Amino acid sequence: MTTDDQEPLGSRVPLPEPLRRQLAEVQRQLADIAPKITLVDSAVRTAIQPLIGKHSPFAKYVEEQNAILARSIQPLIDARAIWGEQLAAQQQAISKSLGPAFEAMRRYFLPPNLQHIQHFDVDQIKAVVSDDGIALYGVPRPAIAKAIIDAPDSAARRKVLEDHCSEISVDCRNLAENYACEAIVKLQPYAIEALDAFDAGLHAAAQSLAANLVESALNVRFGDDRYKYTPSKKNTTKEAYDEFTVREFIAFGPVWETYQQYFVRNGDPVPETFSRNATAHTVDEVQYTKVNAVQGLMIACALLYRLDEENAALEQTAAGVTGQLRD
Numbered sequence: 335m336t337t338d339d340q341e342p343l344g345s346r347v348p349l350p351e352p353l354r355r356q357l358a359e360v361q362r363q364l365a366d367i368a369p370k371i372t373l374v375d376s377a378v379r380t381a382i383q384p385l386i387g388k389h390s391p392f393a394k395y396v397e398e399q400n401a402i403l404a405r406s407i408q409p410l411i412d413a414r415a416i417w418g419e420q421l422a423a424q425q426q427a428i429s430k431s432l433g434p435a436f437e438a439m440r441r442y443f444l445p446p447n448l449q450h451i452q453h454f455d456v457d458q459i460k461a462v463v464s465d466d467g468i469a470l471y472g473v474p475r476p477a478i479a480k481a482i483i484d485a486p487d488s489a490a491r492r493k494v495l496e497d498h499c500s501e502i503s504v505d506c507r508n509l510a511e512n513y514a515c516e517a518i519v520k521l522q523p524y525a526i527e528a529l530d531a532f533d534a535g536l537h538a539a540a541q542s543l544a545a546n547l548v549e550s551a552l553n554v555r556f557g558d559d560r561y562k563y564t565p566s567k568k569n570t571t572k573e574a575y576d577e578f579t580v581r582e583f584i585a586f587g588p589v590w591e592t593y594q595q596y597f598v599r600n601g602d603p604v605p606e607t608f609s610r611n612a613t614a615h616t617v618d619e620v621q622y623t624k625v626n627a628v629q630g631l632m633i634a635c636a637l638l639y640r641l642d643e644e645n646a647a648l649e650q651t652a653a654g655v656t657g658q659l660r661d
Contacts, residue, residue: 443580445471447505451480458483463584464572466491467591467608468629469636471584473505474498492607492625499628503532506635515645518638521550525635537627544630545613548592551637555586555644564593585640588633608633 448470462468466488470479478498485491495502510525524547532540552560562574563586572590575583596602596611604620605612608629612621 445581445584447472447474447476447479448584451476451483454480454483459584460587462491463587464575464590467588467633468495469588469632471581471636472509472639473632473636474502475505478502478505488607492629495628495632496625499624502628502632503529506631509635509639513638513642515642515649517554517645518642521547521554521638525638528631528634532627532631537624538622541608541613541622541627541630544627544634545610547634548589548610548630548637551634551641552589555637555641563589565590565595582640585636588636592630592633 459470462482463470468482468491470482474482478494478501481494481498482491485494507526507529510522510529513519513522513525524543528540528543528547531537531543552563556563561569575587575590578586592608592610594605594609594611596605596609596615598615604616604618606620608626609621610630612618613626613630
């Protein structure tokens with residue numbers, strides 16, 4: 335075995351017991367005085383601190399060392415600033431190049447009135463259209479839509495509807511007056527008549543006609559399959575809604591809540607929010623309200639707007655033109 339390969343002596347020959355005890359005692363004493371050394375060191379540092387005042391020779395030394403340190407790290411600071419500027423420029427260039435793509439995506443996934451609203455998520459949309467049964471497809475205008483989306487709860491969202499009934503009626507009329515496809519145009523006069531009634535203060539009449547327009551729109555769109563999208567004893571889940579695209583969900587999402595079951599013969603309490611079934615099967619001041627009338631008009635006009643888009647795409651395709659409808 336070479337010298338380099340030899341094991342340490344202590345690994346081969348045990349220390350004599352007396353020597354081992356002496357080493358242990360030395361280690362104990364060192365451990366005992368270590369805190370005292372720390373205290374002395376601290377006391378010395380405190381004692382010499384006045385020497386490092388601004389009139390002390392140490393002060394100049396400290397200033398020189400600080401200056402050296404500053405000069406040493408300045409290139410790093412400068413480099414970081416340059417990197418930051420370069421990164422910002424790159425991000426700006428990327429944002430500029432991707433801007434049109436992001437806008438195209440928003441147009442693809444969202445109806446026109448939501449395309450320029452910032453900072454909202456899917457859960458907020460779900461709370462409005464699916465949980466509360468409030469339409470957001472094409473109506474209302476962006477400012478009101480944002481107020482509805484940002485509202486903290488159902489009561490606050492209905493308050494937005496109440497506060498903006500007149501503007502929402504105008505927005506619904508703007509949709510209704512521009513339906514163009516044959517399948518929807520035949521319903522157009524009734525949508526406008528419902529809006530005329532609402533604007534004249536005949537809210538119950540407007541609500542009743544809106545409820546029937548919703549029924550007609552579902553029959554036009556889904557036919558015999560419409561019952562997949564409304565709750566019943568046989569259909570207790572929204573599984574059919576999982577097949578919708580984002581735009582379809584925003585358009586048809588309010589239907590489920592609109593068709594919550596209501597049976598007079600069972601003594602069900604009259605719903606306070608817009609209900610197609612309660613509107614059709616009872617006359618009660620709890621159901622027939624100005625807010626429910628405008629909610630029903632929004633749903634009816636939004637559904638017809640979506641169907642008009644879909645039929646326009648089908649007509650264009652039939653005419654040999656690629657449809658522009660976005661899912």
